[in-house]
Amino acid sequence: MMSIEQNINDPDAPLPYLERIRTYYQALGYGEPYQWAHFDDVPFSPLPKPLANSRIALLTTAAPFQTGKGDQGPGAAYNGAAKFYTVYSLPTDSEPDLRISHIAYDRDHTTAEDQNSWFPLPHMKQLAAIGEIGELPPRFHGIPTNRSHRTTQEQDCPAVLARLREDGVDAAVIVPNCPVCHQTAALTARYLEANDIPTVIMGCAKDIVEHVGVPRLLFSDFPLGNSAGKPHDPESQALTLRLALELLVSATAPRTTVQSPLKWSDDPAWKLDYSNVDRLSPEEIARRRREFDEQKAAAKIQKAIGEPSE
Numbered sequence: 001m002m003s004i005e006q007n008i009n010d011p012d013a014p015l016p017y018l019e020r021i022r023t024y025y026q027a028l029g030y031g032e033p034y035q036w037a038h039f040d041d042v043p044f045s046p047l048p049k050p051l052a053n054s055r056i057a058l059l060t061t062a063a064p065f066q067t068g069k070g071d072q073g074p075g076a077a078y079n080g081a082a083k084f085y086t087v088y089s090l091p092t093d094s095e096p097d098l099r100i101s102h103i104a105y106d107r108d109h110t111t112a113e114d115q116n117s118w119f120p121l122p123h124m125k126q127l128a129a130i131g132e133i134g135e136l137p138p139r140f141h142g143i144p145t146n147r148s149h150r151t152t153q154e155q156d157c158p159a160v161l162a163r164l165r166e167d168g169v170d171a172a173v174i175v176p177n178c179p180v181c182h183q184t185a186a187l188t189a190r191y192l193e194a195n196d197i198p199t200v201i202m203g204c205a206k207d208i209v210e211h212v213g214v215p216r217l218l219f220s221d222f223p224l225g226n227s228a229g230k231p232h233d234p235e236s237q238a239l240t241l242r243l244a245l246e247l248l249v250s251a252t253a254p255r256t257t258v259q260s261p262l263k264w265s266d267d268p269a270w271k272l273d274y275s276n277v278d279r280l281s282p283e284e285i286a287r288r289r290r291e292f293d294e295q296k297a298a299a300k301i302q303k304a305i306g307e308p309s310e
Helices: 004-009 017-027 121-129 149-167 179-194 206-212 234-250 268-272 282-305
Strands: 056-060 088-091 139-142 171-175 199-203 216-219 256-259
Touching (some): 056 121, 121 234, 139 149, 179 199, 199 234, 216 234
8 A cells, every 4th residue: 555655756647635535533442444335337418519519507515605604714624514415506796705614625835815726606607698608597506515415415305406407407517525525526427417517626534525426527736626727817717717618628538537637736735734644643633533523513503404406
């Protein structure tokens, strides 16, 4: 097995999230490793019309800001109370305030200051305005990061499909953030493709998405939380979206992955920190276990209360 520290010798190697997360949670004392979704067969639907005539939906795992649910701002600690558990929909002609404090993005190397780095709606509006894509649908949709494969596939995916059909979309761009978000995005992509809606995922966790098996993935080798481009870098964000849309058109078969040419940094050392138990003291591991248990309890309460679907 590859040593975690060995990544530094190959700066082009994607961060191995599946291995890293398995080792991390076992070190925290959670026993049997999580079973990630995996499929051999992958559905595939070609884009039925040119991009300029296509209504492209946007799906996100980011959460609308919720008053009274604790710190959700830039740099906030993991906040289980800010999670959502049902699909939500908001108007594309609005300026929503979306946050990612409810999920495990890379808090060591990004601060979640720039919503455009995980939510490309403004750039999609620009492309629609100049005719590179068709008019936007009336809504974008949020998909929950359920760890349950069954819940995602039997509850959330049908809800998303129904809303996309109501909106008359031709294809969907899906933007995940945390590791489980990437699995959610992959399962959603598979479901939509099986129902004749082409998809492309803009993601940073290559191994998770490819393990599930999807039609199209634009992989950005960035810290989690930056699937739509570098923060405060509109050129990076615009290029990332264009690459994803080009892949939506150019892919001719499932399991097509294209890697963005953009680099996060000339120094790949950032890849060594995410959930790396080799860099944590026993005291830090124990502290993280306590904090994670507290947030799981908060999330459980939030799930029991429930939030109405919009």
